[in-house]
Amino acid sequence: MMTAPHSPNDMMIRKLESIFKLTSEEEQALQELSIQTRDIGTNQDIVRVGDQPSQCFLIVEGFTCVHKVSAEGKRQIIAIHVPGDVPDLQSLHLQVLDINISSITPCKLGFIKHTDLYQLCERYPRLAAALWRETLVHSSIFREWLLNIGQRDAYSRVAHLICEIMLRLKAVGLADGQSFEMPVTQAELADATGITPVHANRVLQALRSDGLISTHKHQVTLPDWEKIQQAGEFDPLYLHIKQEVPA
Amino acid sequence: MMTAPHSPNDMMIRKLESIFKLTSEEEQALQELSIQTRDIGTNQDIVRVGDQPSQCFLIVEGFTCVHKVSAEGKRQIIAIHVPGDVPDLQSLHLQVLDINISSITPCKLGFIKHTDLYQLCERYPRLAAALWRETLVHSSIFREWLLNIGQRDAYSRVAHLICEIMLRLKAVGLADGQSFEMPVTQAELADATGITPVHANRVLQALRSDGLISTHKHQVTLPDWEKIQQAGEFDPLYLHIKQEVPA
DNA sequence: CGGGGTGTTGACGCATGTCAAGTATGGTGG
DNA sequence: CCACCATACTTGACATGCGTCAACACCCCG
Numbered sequence: 001m002m003t004a005p006h007s008p009n010d011m012m013i014r015k016l017e018s019i020f021k022l023t024s025e026e027e028q029a030l031q032e033l034s035i036q037t038r039d040i041g042t043n044q045d046i047v048r049v050g051d052q053p054s055q056c057f058l059i060v061e062g063f064t065c066v067h068k069v070s071a072e073g074k075r076q077i078i079a080i081h082v083p084g085d086v087p088d089l090q091s092l093h094l095q096v097l098d099i100n101i102s103s104i105t106p107c108k109l110g111f112i113k114h115t116d117l118y119q120l121c122e123r124y125p126r127l128a129a130a131l132w133r134e135t136l137v138h139s140s141i142f143r144e145w146l147l148n149i150g151q152r153d154a155y156s157r158v159a160h161l162i163c164e165i166m167l168r169l170k171a172v173g174l175a176d177g178q179s180f181e182m183p184v185t186q187a188e189l190a191d192a193t194g195i196t197p198v199h200a201n202r203v204l205q206a207l208r209s210d211g212l213i214s215t216h217k218h219q220v221t222l223p224d225w226e227k228i229q230q231a232g233e234f235d236p237l238y239l240h241i242k243q244e245v246p247a
Numbered sequence: 248m249m250t251a252p253h254s255p256n257d258m259m260i261r262k263l264e265s266i267f268k269l270t271s272e273e274e275q276a277l278q279e280l281s282i283q284t285r286d287i288g289t290n291q292d293i294v295r296v297g298d299q300p301s302q303c304f305l306i307v308e309g310f311t312c313v314h315k316v317s318a319e320g321k322r323q324i325i326a327i328h329v330p331g332d333v334p335d336l337q338s339l340h341l342q343v344l345d346i347n348i349s350s351i352t353p354c355k356l357g358f359i360k361h362t363d364l365y366q367l368c369e370r371y372p373r374l375a376a377a378l379w380r381e382t383l384v385h386s387s388i389f390r391e392w393l394l395n396i397g398q399r400d401a402y403s404r405v406a407h408l409i410c411e412i413m414l415r416l417k418a419v420g421l422a423d424g425q426s427f428e429m430p431v432t433q434a435e436l437a438d439a440t441g442i443t444p445v446h447a448n449r450v451l452q453a454l455r456s457d458g459l460i461s462t463h464k465h466q467v468t469l470p471d472w473e474k475i476q477q478a479g480e481f482d483p484l485y486l487h488i489k490q491e492v493p494a
Numbered sequence: 495c496g497g498g499g500t501g502t503t504g505a506c507g508c509a510t511g512t513c514a515a516g517t518a519t520g521g522t523g524g
Numbered sequence: 525c526c527a528c529c530a531t532a533c534t535t536g537a538c539a540t541g542c543g544t545c546a547a548c549a550c551c552c553c554g
Binding site: 068076079122136149233 | 318337387
């Protein structure tokens with residue numbers, strides 16, 4: 001398991017390193033990026049529909065979610081973001097935000113000015129490509145969620161989401177073996193999978209009694225990875241996680 | 248209503264022009280892009296999950312859809328693409344495709360080599376940004392579809408989808424006033440909204456009897472734009488269509 | 495020790511799925 | 525020009541997964 005990075009800049013660098021080998025010049029530029037950190041509490045809005053941000057934020061610690069609310073007041077969670085993610089990278093090229101982003105745990109965030117990112121992209125096309133790629137991976141996750149919500153039953157949806165979070169946390173060193181911290185309430189889980197909180201509760205009970213998950217507080221353990229993967233029809237291809245070639 | 252563009256290159260140029268004013272140098276470079284056109288019939292696979300394409304394709308004529316199939320064999324249509332779109336732009340930076348793309352009408356496609364696009368992006372960062380932006384808009388559409396499928400009832404979902412297609416066709420000059428050609432079968436409509444074909448049929452009947460749509464073959468007319476927009480809770484913000492400032 | 499957020503449970507209803515059988519429709523070959 | 529077929533669309537009867545409502549239990553934090 002990797003050690004935690006020390007600065008937001010290190011986090012960005014480590015993330016991009018997982019895509020391709022950075023040149024020392026590129027690494028230098030990232031090291032010099034000005035990133036303002038800020039702490040926020042649980043359930044705080046970070047950005048809102050209609051905003052026109054002049055900066056992006058990197059999650060250093062904590063979880064956030066992207067969500068939209070229908071005219072009827074129903075909330076869909078569109079994405080869950082974990083440390084290392086830049087949830088509103090899209091705002092670089094889309095002026096007006098079409099989503100809300102809120103914290104679902106206390107968070108430490110690192111803010112980066114758009115103007116700095118523009119410069120970075122212009123000078124280092126490979127970094128531009130890497131950031132572009134980052135947005136494409138999130139796009140791919142949206143597509144899988146569409147399949148999940150559109151075609152699978154509640155049981156599979158929840159299993160699928162749990163598998164996804166497991167792997168994404170593993171990729172940033174926040175899960176080891178079978179367990180990880182998943183600080184998501186049942187209501188949030190429900191909004192992310194398009195079911196009701198009551199039904200989410202029943203599905204979780206079914207998963208527990210089928211031996212696919214066990215939970216203690218928000219610590220989740222997956223005793224049988226194969227089985228929950230099957231239950232969720234989970235195939236990690238869509239996460240586009242580069243295979244680490246062991247040294 | 249605009250006149251139809253004459254070449255794939257003109258189409259690309261017109262599309263990018265709608266985002267920002269191209270310099271003559273940029274326009275020149277686009278004009279010189281090598282694009283191979285090919286015609287295909289209805290229901291042909293263009294690319295498939297697992298492919299590693301070395302080119303992207305532009306839709307010159309016709310409609311395509313992006314879709315994924317669950318382990319149970321259920322198909323979710325993730326996106327519908329119309330002339331002017333480049334449905335697999337993502338393959339530029341994600342090696343392995345996580346989706347299938349098929350024609351839903353006969354199509355004329357223009358294929359562009361990745362290597363040519365890489366060069367273009369490196370030389371003209373503004374064009375890179377415009378293409379990036381293009382993928383971000385599609386991403387935004389995925390998010391709205393998630394809200395649509397996750398939180399709205401079947402009636403609203405279908406109304407919403409119809410509104411979206413209407414506006415996107417209008418943006419490329421393929422819809423005028425209230426009518427447009429929507430060559431999508433009820434089965435496809437069902438797969439795109441996460442309902443069954445039988446239910447899609449009943450919803451369409453309801454929309455007709457409520458006076459929100461009228462159809463003749465695949466020609467759809469929306470007699471009351473306000474009303475169907477309300478029924479679908481449709482707010483076009485997420486399409487990020489630049490407002491044309493009338494001269 | 496009190497109170498708000500979270501999790502749990504049961505009874506009941508409904509939107510949507512499923513199954514099964516039709517009826518257009520449009521293209522093709524004789 | 526008609527017979528035929530495949531594909532698309534319709535319709536009705538019935539089944540069910542999930543939603544809704546309404547309590548209640550838990551538990552951390554102040």
